[in-house]
Amino acid sequence: MKLVELSGVTRSFASGRRARVLAVDNVSFSINRGESVGLVGESGSGKSTLSRLICGLTPAEDGEIRLNGKPITAPSRAVQMVFQSADEALNPAFTIARNIAVGLGLSNAGALPEVRSVAAKVGLPPELLPRLPHQLSGGQQARAGIARALIAQPELLLLDEPTAALDVSVQALVLRLIDRLRTETGCATLLVSHDLDVVRLMCTRVLVMYRGRIVEAGPVNQIIEAPRHPYTRLLVSATPGRNQGDRMTLPSTAPHADTEACHFRDRCPMATDICAQSRPKLDDMAPGHAVACHHSSSAAPQISGSGAC
Numbered sequence: 001m002k003l004v005e006l007s008g009v010t011r012s013f014a015s016g017r018r019a020r021v022l023a024v025d026n027v028s029f030s031i032n033r034g035e036s037v038g039l040v041g042e043s044g045s046g047k048s049t050l051s052r053l054i055c056g057l058t059p060a061e062d063g064e065i066r067l068n069g070k071p072i073t074a075p076s077r078a079v080q081m082v083f084q085s086a087d088e089a090l091n092p093a094f095t096i097a098r099n100i101a102v103g104l105g106l107s108n109a110g111a112l113p114e115v116r117s118v119a120a121k122v123g124l125p126p127e128l129l130p131r132l133p134h135q136l137s138g139g140q141q142a143r144a145g146i147a148r149a150l151i152a153q154p155e156l157l158l159l160d161e162p163t164a165a166l167d168v169s170v171q172a173l174v175l176r177l178i179d180r181l182r183t184e185t186g187c188a189t190l191l192v193s194h195d196l197d198v199v200r201l202m203c204t205r206v207l208v209m210y211r212g213r214i215v216e217a218g219p220v221n222q223i224i225e226a227p228r229h230p231y232t233r234l235l236v237s238a239t240p241g242r243n244q245g246d247r248m249t250l251p252s253t254a255p256h257a258d259t260e261a262c263h264f265r266d267r268c269p270m271a272t273d274i275c276a277q278s279r280p281k282l283d284d285m286a287p288g289h290a291v292a293c294h295h296s297s298s299a300a301p302q303i304s305g306s307g308a309c
């Protein structure tokens with residue numbers, strides 16, 4: 001049932017005069033086969049680094065990532081990434097056909113029948129295949145990026161803000177396409193997004209990340225309707241159209257390097273001494289709903305019955 005399992009995964013980067021920035025700090029979770037999971041959090045919280053770790057594009061410093069029970073140590077065809085911009089996804093010097101074939105590790109005409117077939121699946125007409133990426137619209141480039149990932153027949157598709165560079169009407173089309181392909185192929189998805197409404201539409205479960213850590217995880221409706229972690233509440237309240245009276249802005253913040261404390265404590269209205277002294281564990285508060293907060297019980301709002309997916 002479990003497709004991917006992360007245990008204690010950690011990755012830091014050198015950062016100017018400061019020794020290290022902990023981009024991903026001792027993160028553990030799993031994704032089941034065919035599951036659609038969202039990953040949300042403010043800019044710099046570590047979402048892209050986490051995706052790249054799972055994809056094998058960035059090595060972990062500590063911890064382990066397993067795919068079907070076997071450690072991932074390098075990029076594998078079973079895990080493919082759809083990037084947020086064509087610049088990352090497509091080689092500007094390659095035709096669209098050749099870019100798609102790269103997903104198979106091939107870049108020659110031998111891949112053409114498969115390229116045509118996957119292009120048709122994502123709605124790219126064959127006459128676009130000989131073109132260069134800059135000769136396509138943003139939506140067509142996004143489709144080509146999805147085709148490049150899909151041609152490898154992945155078991156897990158990592159979608160790093162796949163529609164961030166597109167205008168709203170095209171975004172909706174591409175999101176619908178991704179949802180249809182997920183259902184057709186049965187592959188699991190991890191969707192990185194700033195947009196909780198998109199995550200609610202596309203995913204059954206969501207992971208909330210803050211400064212390198214998962215602070216809340218659970219069924220997407222339950223988390224949006226009744227968030228338990230103070231940061232998730234802030235995130236939900238900052239979503240346009242919600243809790244207007246209590247909306248707060250989310251300034252960009254630098255990740256902490258300290259491992260033995262709650263990273264949210266300096267922004268948390270409920271912080272006490274224990275928050276500076278020990279790291280809260282991600283504990284189950286309800287079936288499938290986990291929260292990492294020393295005060296999650298006292299802070300918990302009533303869960304209305306409207307939530308679990």
Ligand SMILES: Nc1ncnc2c1ncn2[C@@H]1O[C@H](COP(=O)(O)OP(=O)(O)OP(=O)(O)O)[C@@H](O)[C@H]1O
Binds near residue numbers: 013014042044046047
């Ligand atoms: N190659 C790198 N070298 C140095 N620091 C890095 C590198 N990659 C990421 N970081 C740092 O790690 C932290 C997490 O970055 P990451 O890109 O994973 O966040 P994110 O949540 O995906 O942000 P965004 O939503 O803006 O894309 C940030 O502080 C970032 O500056």
